Amino acid sequence: MKKVAFILLLAFGTALVLGTVALAEDKFPQGCASCHKVEGDKDYSLSAEIQKIKGHPAIKANDVKVCMGCHKEGKFAFKKVLHPIHLNSQVFGPKLGGNCLSCHAMSPEGEMSVKGL
Ligand code: HEC
Numbered sequence: 001m002k003k004v005a006f007i008l009l010l011a012f013g014t015a016l017v018l019g020t021v022a023l024a025e026d027k028f029p030q031g032c033a034s035c036h037k038v039e040g041d042k043d044y045s046l047s048a049e050i051q052k053i054k055g056h057p058a059i060k061a062n063d064v065k066v067c068m069g070c071h072k073e074g075k076f077a078f079k080k081v082l083h084p085i086h087l088n089s090q091v092f093g094p095k096l097g098g099n100c101l102s103c104h105a106m107s108p109e110g111e112m113s114v115k116g117l
């Protein structure tokens, strides 16, 4: 009887540890680039996305640092425009499982940043 209890405890403990590891796993370690890339015959790269935005200046870059050159402040600041685009999307959250921490990172000290910036 004692042995069974021990084995159960061991199994439970292992499941708990594995579960925690699975929760901590980052599906989008590269932030924007983890989703905005070429997939098969579809081009979701940032440079391809902006080609679809009417009136957008022609930019070849895929690096969010380059975007921030124009999108730090003002009407089109990323801190205003990027949140609704993603958080109201039927694809970003519901289909891909994206959330704040897909774009943002937290340092061991608890400070938030944007991955790649
Ligand atoms: C988890 C995946 C994911 C991550 C991470 C992500 N995106 Fe997106 N992004 C999407 C999806 C999905 C859409 C399409 C939204 C829709 O139309 O439903 C999108 C749309 C866009 C668009 C098109 C907007 C438009 O008006 O057509 C741009 C630009 C964009 N994202 C930039 C970024 C930038 C910059 C980052 C990083 C700071 C980023 N994304 C991070 C999934 C992601």
Ligand code: HEC
Pocket: 046, 047, 049, 050, 053, 054, 055, 056, 057, 059, 061, 062, 063, 064, 066, 067, 068, 069, 070, 071, 076, 081
């Ligand atoms: C040289 C300046 C410049 C750079 C660099 C730039 N943008 Fe833009 N972006 C603009 C301007 C100007 C607009 C407004 C276009 C308009 O509607 O007339 C805009 C609009 C947008 C919008 C639409 C916002 C909205 O709500 O309508 C998105 C999304 C966007 N840019 C994404 C990007 C991404 C992603 C990058 C980097 C790959 C990038 N931009 C780099 C100047 C720039």
Ligand code: HEC
Pocket: 071, 072, 078, 079, 082, 083, 086, 087, 099, 100, 101, 102, 103, 104, 114, 117
């Ligand atoms: C698609 C990527 C993306 C997602 C998802 C996202 N953010 Fe952001 N967030 C950004 C970017 C890019 C900035 C602008 C950073 C900058 O200006 O340096 C930003 C800026 C911010 C800021 C700073 C605003 C300010 O005034 O300086 C806060 C706070 C923030 N995000 C919170 C959140 C929270 C909370 C969530 C989830 C509910 C979230 N973000 C989801 C990309 C994202």
